[in-house]
Amino acid sequence: xxxxxxxxxxxxxxxxxxCQVASAAGEKVVEAPEASVKAxxxxxxxxxxxxxxxxxxxxxxxxxVKGVKAAVSGFHGGTAATASYDKISTGLTDHAEAVxxxxxxxxxRYDELLQILFSVVADPTLKNRQGPDVGTQYRSAxxxxxxxxxxxxxxxxxxxxxxxLWDKPVATRIEPYRAFYEAxxxxxxxxxxxxxxxxxxxxDKPKVEALARLFPEHYRSSFLRDxx
Numbered sequence: 001x002x003x004x005x006x007x008x009x010x011x012x013x014x015x016x017x018x019c020q021v022a023s024a025a026g027e028k029v030v031e032a033p034e035a036s037v038k039a040x041x042x043x044x045x046x047x048x049x050x051x052x053x054x055x056x057x058x059x060x061x062x063x064x065v066k067g068v069k070a071a072v073s074g075f076h077g078g079t080a081a082t083a084s085y086d087k088i089s090t091g092l093t094d095h096a097e098a099v100x101x102x103x104x105x106x107x108x109r110y111d112e113l114l115q116i117l118f119s120v121v122a123d124p125t126l127k128n129r130q131g132p133d134v135g136t137q138y139r140s141a142x143x144x145x146x147x148x149x150x151x152x153x154x155x156x157x158x159x160x161x162x163x164x165l166w167d168k169p170v171a172t173r174i175e176p177y178r179a180f181y182e183a184x185x186x187x188x189x190x191x192x193x194x195x196x197x198x199x200x201x202x203x204d205k206p207k208v209e210a211l212a213r214l215f216p217e218h219y220r221s222s223f224l225r226d227x228x
Contacts, residue, residue: 019053019054019132019133019199019203027123027131027203027206029210029214030118030119030123030165030166031119032119032165033159033163033165034115035112035114035115035152035155035156036159037111037151037152037155037156037159038109039105039109039110039111039149039152041109041148042105043105043106045069045102045103045104046105047100047101048100048101048103048110048113048143048145048149049076049098049099049100049101049142049143049145049177049180050062050099050113050117050121050141050143051077051096051097051098051140051141051142051143052099052117052121052122052130052141053097053122053129053133053138053140054097054130054131054138054199054204055074055183056191056199057191057207058097058099058117058122059071059072059099059191060190060192060204060207060208060223061120061121061204061208061211062099062116063189063191063223064211064212064219064222064223064224065103065113065211065215065218065219066107066108066217066219066220067104067105067106067218069102069103069104069224070102071099071102072100072188073097073182073183073188073190074100074180075088075096075098075181075183076095076096076141076143076175076177076178076179077093077094077098077178078093078094078095078178079093079094080179080181082095083095083181085184088137089135091135091137093137094136095137095181096137096139096141096175097183098141098143098180101113110148110149110152111152111156112218114152115156116211118160118172119210119214119215120207120210121207122140123140124140124160124166124170124171124172125167125168126140126171131203132203139173140172140173141172141173141174141175142172142173142174143174143176143177144174150174153174157170189225191205191223192223
């Protein structure tokens with residue numbers, strides 16, 4: 001159910017977008033609770049992988065979070081043979097649009113990243129959709145990279161389910177790590193490169209504004225462009 005539309009790129013070339021044309025419906029910003037189970041992590045850089053709908057917005061929000069050192073849009077869940085936008089946009093692969101985040105636990109813990117994810121990025125009660133985007137590739141998922149992340153993720157999803165913030169049950173999945181494949185270059189830093197794009201203005205800019213409002217201690221005004 002993906003609706004493609006043309007984007008003007010450098011030298012007049014055209015590239016295909018990763019997300020549907022925005023509808024008029026809004027998204028709910030929720031102040032997700034502080035995690036009751038805090039991540040106990042070593043003082044060195046760690047990796048987290050989240051799927052929460054169109055990866056433009058997921059990458060865009062976490063690129064504004066203090067302590068995040070890299071944020072890369074890509075695909076997770078399927079095989080290398082199907083790890084391209086043209087193939088995953090059919091909804092027939094096992095891939096989800098996902099973002100790989102490198103973060104420093106001394107500045108932002110894993111449980112704090114989860115709180116941000118479910119406050120301003122993804123609705124955990126939606127199955128195979130977020131905002132105007134529909135399909136298995138837009139599912140909400142957490143991909144723990146170690147036992148501690150898995151412990152914290154399980155506890156936090158249980159906490160969200162008991163919080164009463166949503167009328168529907170939590171549908172976010174915890175998925176085992178398989179392999180992460182970087183998306184095409186035109187998807188990277190999409191929000192920073194295309195600040196006036198209709199989808200960004202309608203759906204993703206408000207998420208960054210909500211991050212600044214709800215989490216001022218974690219908000220960084222500059223957009224991180226380092227994808228090393």
